[in-house]
Each structure stands twice: as structure tokens, then as C-alpha cells.
Amino acid sequence: MPDYVETINLCRTFGKKKELVKALDEVSISIKEGEIFGLLGPNGAGKTTLIKILTTLLLPTRGEAYVADFNVVKEADRVRKIINLVSGGETPGYGILSVKENLWFFSQLYGLPSSVAKERSKRLMADLDFEQYANTRMSKLSTGYKQRMSLARGLLSDPKILFLDEPTLGLDVLTAKKLRNYVIDWAKRERKGTVLLTTHYMIEADEMCDRVAIISNGKILACDSPQVLKEDLRRTPIAKIEVSSIQIDFSFIEKVKGIIGYSETRNIQTGVTHLRVMVDDRRVFAEIESKLTEAKLKVLSVNETEPTLEDVYIRLVGKGFEEAEEKAHA
Amino acid sequence: MAVNTVLRTVKQAVWLGWKVDTNWADPLVFAIYYMVRPLAGLLMAGFMFYVGSTVVDVFSGEHFAFLLIGNSFFIYIVQIVMSMSMLIHDDRAHYEVLKHIYLSPSSLTWYILGRALNGVVNASLSLLLTLGFGVLIFQGILGLPIPINWLGIDLPMLALTMLLGTLCFVSLGYVLSGINIMTSRVQFMLSEYVSSILYLFGGVIFTPELLPSWGQTISNALPVTYFLKSVRFSILHQTGGDFQTSLMLLSLTTLVTVGISVGVFRFAMHKARKDGLIDKKEEY
Numbered sequence: 001m002p003d004y005v006e007t008i009n010l011c012r013t014f015g016k017k018k019e020l021v022k023a024l025d026e027v028s029i030s031i032k033e034g035e036i037f038g039l040l041g042p043n044g045a046g047k048t049t050l051i052k053i054l055t056t057l058l059l060p061t062r063g064e065a066y067v068a069d070f071n072v073v074k075e076a077d078r079v080r081k082i083i084n085l086v087s088g089g090e091t092p093g094y095g096i097l098s099v100k101e102n103l104w105f106f107s108q109l110y111g112l113p114s115s116v117a118k119e120r121s122k123r124l125m126a127d128l129d130f131e132q133y134a135n136t137r138m139s140k141l142s143t144g145y146k147q148r149m150s151l152a153r154g155l156l157s158d159p160k161i162l163f164l165d166e167p168t169l170g171l172d173v174l175t176a177k178k179l180r181n182y183v184i185d186w187a188k189r190e191r192k193g194t195v196l197l198t199t200h201y202m203i204e205a206d207e208m209c210d211r212v213a214i215i216s217n218g219k220i221l222a223c224d225s226p227q228v229l230k231e232d233l234r235r236t237p238i239a240k241i242e243v244s245s246i247q248i249d250f251s252f253i254e255k256v257k258g259i260i261g262y263s264e265t266r267n268i269q270t271g272v273t274h275l276r277v278m279v280d281d282r283r284v285f286a287e288i289e290s291k292l293t294e295a296k297l298k299v300l301s302v303n304e305t306e307p308t309l310e311d312v313y314i315r316l317v318g319k320g321f322e323e324a325e326e327k328a329h330a
Numbered sequence: 331m332a333v334n335t336v337l338r339t340v341k342q343a344v345w346l347g348w349k350v351d352t353n354w355a356d357p358l359v360f361a362i363y364y365m366v367r368p369l370a371g372l373l374m375a376g377f378m379f380y381v382g383s384t385v386v387d388v389f390s391g392e393h394f395a396f397l398l399i400g401n402s403f404f405i406y407i408v409q410i411v412m413s414m415s416m417l418i419h420d421d422r423a424h425y426e427v428l429k430h431i432y433l434s435p436s437s438l439t440w441y442i443l444g445r446a447l448n449g450v451v452n453a454s455l456s457l458l459l460t461l462g463f464g465v466l467i468f469q470g471i472l473g474l475p476i477p478i479n480w481l482g483i484d485l486p487m488l489a490l491t492m493l494l495g496t497l498c499f500v501s502l503g504y505v506l507s508g509i510n511i512m513t514s515r516v517q518f519m520l521s522e523y524v525s526s527i528l529y530l531f532g533g534v535i536f537t538p539e540l541l542p543s544w545g546q547t548i549s550n551a552l553p554v555t556y557f558l559k560s561v562r563f564s565i566l567h568q569t570g571g572d573f574q575t576s577l578m579l580l581s582l583t584t585l586v587t588v589g590i591s592v593g594v595f596r597f598a599m600h601k602a603r604k605d606g607l608i609d610k611k612e613e614y
Binding site for chain 2: 014052055056057058059077080081083084085090091093094095096097101105106108109110111153157
């Protein structure tokens with residue numbers, strides 16, 4: 001299959017000389033036609049910047065990018081005819097118009113004949129279960145239904161390439177699952193379209209993507225199918241450790257010899273911190289446990305676990321998404 | 331871009347503009363809202379003139395007509411320019427749809443011009459109602475002698491003036507749209523500043539000849555000056571220069587404004603893409 005989306009040494013910087021931020025640093029990826037390709041990384045990793053360049057919203061500082069062989073800088077008009085973009089957590093249209101009116105407006109911007117526009121809007125609303133809100137003002141919809149409408153707007157033009165930027169951000173589990181399944185169905189069976197998805201949800205990347213690129217600080221660190229990426233970690237011991245404190249700074253465990261990386265998730269409601277620790281030898285877990293006990297922390301459980309995509313990230317960066325985001329904000 | 335694509339974009343933009351303008355209230359509330367502001371502006375200026383005339387005990391019908399026409403037609407200008415200036419802010423920050431319109435195969439320029447056309451229709455209605463109510467109140471109720479012969483209006487000349495003026499003010503709105511794409515901080519102030527300058531130097535309530543020489547230089551560079559002069563020639567047949575020169579200068583300044591607007595907007599779109607401003611979220 002030919003490369004359908006390709007970037008070659010793509011760079012993008014923001015800010016002026018003294019405070020120059022590299023959002024993308026020599027990014028080279030290629031996506032095949034019909035593939036669901038994921039960009040996985042924490043907030044601020046450069047995912048949205050890459051999508052903005054590929055959808056012609058932003059110019060790169062250096063490098064080249066092609067969508068269906070069209071140069072995104074020089075042939076932006078041709079790119080726009082075959083793509084659509086759906087972003088999570090944003091208003092999908094004019095709040096003052098009804099859902100049906102919004103879909104009609106966008107269908108006309110894409111030049112759909114009236115009959116096709118009406119039929120397709122109706123079908124998308126039915127498929128995504130919000131037909132009952134067709135005449136409701138968009139502003140009155142809940143977040144979940146707004147996002148369904150956003151996806152319908154994105155699919156209305158029947159794009160060859162669909163860009164999804166954190167499409168399930170802030171959605172409940174069921175709605176997120178429904179949208180994910182619908183996109184998979186659209187890409188694999190109905191349209192056979194190509195999808196570029198950015199996400200920081202592991203499960204989303206795992207469930208949806210044929211291949212995933214892991215991005216951090218604007219650099220692609222690894223790129224392969226989720227299975228292959230995780231397979232590389234099969235022999236690396238990983239444990240979930242539950243500690244009954246959310247107040248303490250756990251960075252002291254980094255000093256334990258043999259630790260490859262760790263991530264932490266603090267649950268404010270239960271007062272429990274979940275540590276995910278990757279080590280080079282199983283015996284290191286006991287040492288970590290004793291360090292935690294020395295720090296007067298109660299260790300609730302230590303369980304070895306199967307690798308996830310976040311572990312791939314931890315293996316590459318040494319930290320989890322949340323720590324990387326905190327570091328970026330600092 | 332194909333003609334049918336352009337027409338479809340413009341048609342949808344007009345429809346959308348109408349919906350966005352009117353959908354928020356019931357028709358009566360909307361009509362009152364649309365009437366009150368321009369009419370209040372006209373009445374304020376009219377009553378100031380009227381009170382001043384009463385104090386000095388001299389009322390000039392000709393001057394009053396000058397003010398009435400100037401104010402009413404200035405409202406037309408302001409409504410077009412303001413609606414276009416606010417459009418970018420609304421679509422980008424409030425509705426968050428600007429990027430989706432930009433990413434569609436339709437042209438953002440034709441979309442903006444379609445929305446402008448909606449603004450022109452609204453402004454025309456506003457102008458007719460303001461002028462009508464102004465005459466009704468000042469002439470019909472207060473009995474002021476306003477020397478306007480409604481049957482003697484030079485309609486072809488007025489139509490030509492309105493056509494040129496509208497093209498000019500839409501272009502001016504297009505400039506402000508371009509500036510608003512580049513910055514997200516001045517959308518409210520910008521149209522206020524521009525209309526204040528036009529109000530002061532454009533011969534809205536007094537002739538530009540009363541301005542100091544530097545002020546007259548500014549006035550002579552503004553298309554509004556020639557637009558209002560030409561309107562007054564058509565309606566009041568007021569002298570003080572000749573009609574053809576005024577129309578010619580209006581055409582010339584309009585042409586310059588159109589040229590500037592195309593340049594500014596192109597530059598703005600390039601900068602917006604370079605700096606990632608098309609979907610920039612504002613932080614208040």
C-alpha cells in the first residue's frame with residue numbers, strides 16, 4: 001500500500017529566540033491508506049501541532065508533509081477537499097442553530113447535493129444515536145451528544161482521511177466506546193478511510209490503532225503496532241504497587257538501583273496512590289517495597305502485571321504521562 | 331473556484347447570518363433591539379441640535395437635514411463595518427467554527443462576503459427605519475421644517491452612490507476582519523475606533539470645511555466623506571462642490587480601499603497559518 005500521509009523531518013517551533021519551544025522535532029512518519037494510525041503522548045507532546053500542520057491550519061517551520069501526495073503547504077486547497085477534522089472538547093457548531101441546521105450548513109460548505117446532504121445527515125444522526133435531538137439547539141446538548149454531532153460533522157463530507165484530535169476527551173466511558181467503535185467501523189468496513197488519531201488514552205490507542213507512534217517533546221520515540229510495541233516488554237518485570245498516601249513525593253524511588261521507570265496515579269477520593277514500576281529484575285520490587293516502608297508508607301499491594309502502551313512510554317522516557325505533563329508545565 | 335460553489339457559499343453565509351442575528355429572540359424583541367440603537371443615536375444628535383437652536387432662537391432646516399441624512403447613513407456604515415469586524419471573533423472564539431469553515435473547500439473570503447451581504451440587508455432596513463422614524467418624530471410630531479423633497483430624490487445617483495459606498499464599507503469591514511484574524515484583543519475596540527474616526531472626519535454632522543487644515547486632509551482621504559456628500563447631493567441637492575467630482579472621488583477611494591482590503595486579508599491569512607491563529611482560543 002502507498003503512503004497516504006507522510007511527513008519528512010517535520011519541525012515546528014513556537015516563540016521567539018530566547019524562549020523558543022520545539023513543538024515538533026524532525027518528525028518523520030508515514031501512514032498507509034486505510035490505516036488507523038495513532039499518535040500517543042502526554043499533553044504538550046506535539047500531537048495537536050502535527051495534526052494542525054497536516055490539516056493545513058498551521059505552517060511547519062521546516063520539513064515537508066504530504067497528504068494523499070499533496071503538499072500541505074503548497075497544495076492546501078487540494079488537501080482540504082479530501083480531509084476532515086474532529087477535535088474533542090470543543091463546540092461542534094453554532095449553538096444558536098439546531099443540530100440539523102448545523103449539519104446542513106457544513107454539508108453545503110462541502111458542496112453536497114441537497115438530497116445527499118439530507119440523507120447522510122439523517123443516517124449519521126441515527127447511527128450515532130442522536131436523531132431525537134435533530135431539532136434541538138446545539139447549545140442545549142450534553143457534552144457527549146455534542147461530541148457525537150462533532151463526529152457526524154466530520155464524517156458528513158465522507159473524507160478520505162479523517163483526523164481525530166483527542167476525540168473522546170471528557171466523555172463518559174460508554175459514549176467514548178461508542179464513538180471509537182463507530183470510527184473503527186467507518187474506517188475498516190464502510191468507507192475504508194484513513195484515520196490519524198491523537199490521544200493520551202492508552203486503551204483508545206490499543207483498541208483502535210493498527211499502528212501507534214509514541215511522541216514526547218516533539219519527537220517520535222517509537223512506531224509500530226500496539227502488539228509489537230508491548231511484545232518488546234514481555235520480559236521486563238512490571239508491577240502495580242498500591243500505597244496508602246497521596247501526599248508524598250515518590251521521586252525517591254528513582255534512586256533504587258535497577259528501576260527503569262515509573263508512573264503514579266493519585267486517587268484523591270480513596271487516598272491511594274497507584275505506582276506502576278518497571279524494573280530490570282524482579283528482586284528490585286522487594287527493595288522498592290522496603291524503601292516505601294522506610295518512608296513510613298503503608299504498601300497495600302504489589303502485583304506483577306502485563307505491559308500496556310504506557311509502559312512502552314515509561315520504558316522510553318522513564319516517566320509516565322502524568323509526570324511528563326507535570327514536568328512540561330513546570 | 332467555480333461560480334456555483336461561490337454562490338452556494340454566499341447563500342449559506344447569508345442564511346447563517348440571518349439565523350445567528352435573529353434566532354436569539356422572538357421577532358418583536360429582535361425588531362425593537364434592531365431599531366432602538368440606531369434610532370437613539372439619531373434622536374440624540376437631532377435633539378442636541380434642536381435644543382441648541384431653541385437656545386439661540388435660530389433653526390436652520392438645511393443644517394438639520396444635513397445632520398439627519400449624515401447620521402442616518404452613518405448608521406448604515408457602522409452596522410456593516412461592525413458586523414464584519416465581530417464576525418471573526420464570534421466564529422473563532424465564541425462558536426469555535428472558524429477552523430472548520432477554513433478547512434472546508436469553500437472560500438473563507440466568500441463566506442465573509444456572504445455574511446457581509448446579510449449585514450448590508452440588515453443595515454439597509456435599519457437605515458430606512460431610522461430615517462423614517464427620524465422624519466416622523468422631528469417633522470411630523472415636533473413640526474420642524476426639514477427641506478427634503480422625497481419625490482425629488484435623484485434615485486439613479488443615490489443607487490450608484492449606495493452601490494459604491496457599500497462596496498467600500500464591505501471592503502473596510504474585510505480589512506477589520508483581517509486585522510481581527512491576526513489579533514484577538516481588539517475586536518471590540520477596533521470597530522469603535524474606526525467608526526469614531528469616520529464620524530469625526532467624515533462630515534457626518536458638520537461639513538469637513540469646519541475642521542482644521544490637518545483634519546481636512548484626513549477628511550479628504552476618507553471615502554465616507556465623498557459617500558455622504560454624494561448622498562446629500564442625491565437627496566438634498568445641496569451644493570458645495572459638484573456631484574460628479576464627489577462620485578469620482580468616492581469611486582477612487584473605494585478602489586483604494588478594495589485594494590488595501592485584499593492585501594491586508596491575504597497577509598492576515600498567511601500570518602494566521604504561520605502563527606496558528608485560525609483556531610486560537612482566547613484567554614480572558
